[in-house]
Amino acid sequence: MSDRECAGAVLTIDLDAIAANYRLLRDRTAPAECAAVVKANAYGLGAEKVVPALATQGCRTFFVAHVDEGIVVRRALAEAGNGIAPESEPAVYVLNGPPRNAENVMAEHRLTPVLNSLADVDAWSAFARRTSVARTAALHVDTGMSRLGLPPAELAILSEDAARLVGVRLTHVMSHLACADEPVHPLNRRQLDVFAAARGAFAKTAGCLANSSGVFLGPRYHADMVRPGAALYGVAPVPGEPNPMTQVVRLQGKILQVREIDSSETVGYGATHLAGGRETIATVAVGYADGYLRALSNRGSGYIGEIRVPLVGRVSMDLITFDVSAVPRSQARPGDMIDVIGPFNPIDMIAAEAGTIGYEILTSLGARYHRVYRGGGR
Ligand SMILES: Cc1ncc(COP(=O)(O)O)c(C=O)c1O
Numbered sequence: 003m004s005d006r007e008c009a010g011a012v013l014t015i016d017l018d019a020i021a022a023n024y025r026l027l028r029d030r031t032a033p034a035e036c037a038a039v040v041k042a043n044a045y046g047l048g049a050e051k052v053v054p055a056l057a058t059q060g061c062r063t064f065f066v067a068h069v070d071e072g073i074v075v076r077r078a079l080a081e082a083g084n085g086i087a088p089e090s091e092p093a094v095y096v097l098n099g100p101p102r103n104a105e106n107v108m109a110e111h112r113l114t115p116v117l118n119s120l121a122d123v124d125a126w127s128a129f130a131r132r133t134s135v136a137r138t139a140a141l142h143v144d145t146g147m148s149r150l151g152l153p154p155a156e157l158a159i160l161s162e163d164a165a166r167l168v169g170v171r172l173t174h175v176m177s178h179l180a181c182a183d184e185p186v187h188p189l190n191r192r193q194l195d196v197f198a199a200a201r202g203a204f205a206k207t208a209g210c211l212a213n214s215s216g217v218f219l220g221p222r223y224h225a226d227m228v229r230p231g232a233a234l235y236g237v238a239p240v241p242g243e244p245n246p247m248t249q250v251v252r253l254q255g256k257i258l259q260v261r262e263i264d265s266s267e268t269v270g271y272g273a274t275h276l277a278g279g280r281e282t283i284a285t286v287a288v289g290y291a292d293g294y295l296r297a298l299s300n301r302g303s304g305y306i307g308e309i310r311v312p313l314v315g316r317v318s319m320d321l322i323t324f325d326v327s328a329v330p331r332s333q334a335r336p337g338d339m340i341d342v343i344g345p346f347n348p349i350d351m352i353a354a355e356a357g358t359i360g361y362e363i364l365t366s367l368g369a370r371y372h373r374v375y376r377g378g379g380r
Pocket residue numbers: 039097178212213214215229230231232233
């Protein structure tokens with residue numbers, strides 16, 4: 003991470019906004035518990051900062067994808083303290099399951115696996131028996147995603163042979179929705195029904211189904227615990243509807259040079275932008291090496307104040323070029339900042355311009371930005 007003066011861009015991450023988003027989701031889903039998905043370094047925003055901010059809001063369950071990410075979360079929780087009593091230590095679940103021979107590492111860091119297959123169940127139960135310690139786990143059943151989780155045939159075997167879970171204390175039966183961001187998609191209802199049937203085999207075990215968009219499908223989808231990720235970070239949970247979440251990220255790119263070009267002149271690699279008349283071009287120190295997707299070439303947009311400045315030419319490794327002709331020259335000089343992501347061009351808008359989703363924009367945010375964290379969620 004660079005210093006502010008040396009950096010080509012400043013990435014501001016608003017921890018108070020993440021805290022506000024957590025409260026909104028929590029209040030919407032109560033009495034279900036609201037967990038937080040903080041995998042991929044809290045969707046690129048920095049698990050060390052985000053996890054304590056969420057813990058301060060009362061979040062007591064975190065989900066990561068990998069064991070290494072879980073260790074980072076555990077360390078962040080320990081360093082922050084947050085006045086959490088040892089007996090209510092937060093749970094950290096590893097969604098991708100327990101890697102073979104990593105059982106001891108998981109136990110050492112008090113990480114709870116999500117068991118995604120009968121093989122995972124057998125391995126975790128064997129570990130519990132070998133160490134004579136009861137081990138907690140969540141059981142993931144596949145209800146229509148065909149990605150992770152016990153497929154129906156494996157679930158049937160497990161339901162008829164409870165001995166396979168000896169030594170394992172299931173905290174939750176969980177599943178994952180494939181189409182929650184399309185509220186009218188028939189798979190939502192089908193998955194809900196398959197999930198209800200699957201839970202029948204584990205009647206006293208809590209259920210966990212909804213991601214961010216699932217929260218907005220209504221209380222039937224909330225079960226005992228919800229697992230939002232993207233909405234915490236400001237991504238719209240229901241595409242096409244007004245976004246109830248507060249924006250978390252602002253990316254301000256520094257103008258390095260400004261030049262006037264005429265109608266016969268072109269901008270950037272491949273000469274893909276031909277000036278339509280006299281244009282003022284500002285070159286900004288952000289590029290695809292920073293995760294600013296090349297797909298935004300001739301499609302993206304920045305803002306100076308409230309004025310839209312279209313991205314012209316191709317995105318290159320370290321640079322992008324904006325047509326700032328509409329902006330008074332006094333506001334577009336070398337050293338001035340352009341909102342590459344900001345209040346008027348939020349994550350979801352950039353994603354739409356790039357033909358992708360906000361998740362990819364967030365998790366691509368580069369390492370060269372100067373990062374500033376605002377607030378602490380207290
Ligand atoms: C299994 C699982 N649960 C929950 C989430 C959180 O989803 P979202 O970010 O859409 O809230 C994810 C994210 O991909 C996931 O893979």
